[in-house]
Amino acid sequence: MTDDRLTARAREIVAAARELLEESGPADLTMRTLADRLGIKAPSLYKHFPDKHAVEVELTAQMLEEAAAAMEAAESRHPGSLEALAEAYRAYALAHPHLYCLATERPLPRTRLPDGLEARAALPLLRACGGDQDLARATWAFAHGMVVLEIHGRFPDDADLDAAWKRGVRALHP
Amino acid sequence: MTDDRLTARAREIVAAARELLEESGPADLTMRTLADRLGIKAPSLYKHFPDKHAVEVELTAQMLEEAAAAMEAAESRHPGSLEALAEAYRAYALAHPHLYCLATERPLPRTRLPDGLEARAALPLLRACGGDQDLARATWAFAHGMVVLEIHGRFPDDADLDAAWKRGVRALHP
DNA sequence: CGGTCGTGGCTAACGGCGTTAGCCGAAATG
DNA sequence: CATTTCGGCTAACGCCGTTAGCCACGACCG
DSSP: OOOTTSOHHHHHHHHHHHHHHHHHOGGGOOHHHHHHHHTSOGGGGGGTOSSHHHHHHHHHHHHHHHHHHHHHHHHHHSTTOHHHHHHHHHHHHHHSHHHHHHHHSSOOOGGGSOTTHHHHHHHHHHHHTTTOHHHHHHHHHHHHHHHHHHHTTOSOTTOOHHHHHHHHHHHHOO | OOOTTSOHHHHHHHHHHHHHHHHHOGGGOOHHHHHHHHTSOGGGGGGTOSSHHHHHHHHHHHHHHHHHHHHHHHHHHSTTOHHHHHHHHHHHHHHSHHHHHHHHSSOOOGGGSOTTHHHHHHHHHHHHTTTOHHHHHHHHHHHHHHHHHHHTTOSOTTOOHHHHHHHHHHHHOO
């Protein structure tokens, strides 16, 4: 069951888009460079996607799905450990910084995402917070903030981010 | 002393850019619309700034300066209160969402910012954290995460964000 | 077996973007 | 009065996303 929401060709296009994004960043993900990588011309892409944004939505869905899987894996290795979840979240985001930002720095295209994906991604953290939604949201905000501030070079160069992560996790989950 | 880093005309341009950004968002902040608003043609802007990014850097500096002022005001009204700082941070960011994102969602152009501005913006929070840098950074990440997730509509529509803020502040500053 | 039609390429082109080159009038400066 | 500097201008370049319209091929049906 290989994502029947998309044709095989559409999946190839998304895969190429992802390579381009992760290798070279969002500025180099253009319809022309994407087509080049596939050996076709830019207008042909519109036979498979209505516009560029639709391709980005698929990348967003991939990121959400993989992040959810990473969190679930961390949870099953260390049940109930918020520290393990935080580590997994940080590791995934920093391993795919461009993808993480693309998926994160714009409104969530909820109606175009697979059903239940958003909820699935949020579940492990909610469980680790004992069902406390407010705490889960605060913790998510902390983790997201740490990741994007780090990706964008917002912390001082000599900042000890491991220590800040530990301090935040400790405060949020005593 | 009205910012001698810029000529009077350059300041007018930045002011127009800010209006445009706050009214219509980043997509409508183009060199052509900016020139239009000033009654000139786009190429004339390059007599005052080397490129568009330089204008954005000035907007970033404005945002940093105003956010620092807002935090300092909150601190002087409620010395030592992390809750008051958090409230001020949130209120400022949500009052200027486009400006906040523009200034925040890219690397900090440190060398082109006024000396000491970055440190000044960080100081009130650091003081409220009793000098604990790790806690201050974790708290900043929490606040930034809450703000950008809210701006980008990432939380469920029915999420109680006031409660999540309170819960986070309480956990980080018991 | 032959016609029809959908699929997935193509070229040409449009309008908008940031930006550059080069011109020019007016104001300030010697 | 001469000269330089300042701040406008037009024209144009090479990108961008996107559209229109054409065509080759393979599948499918009578």
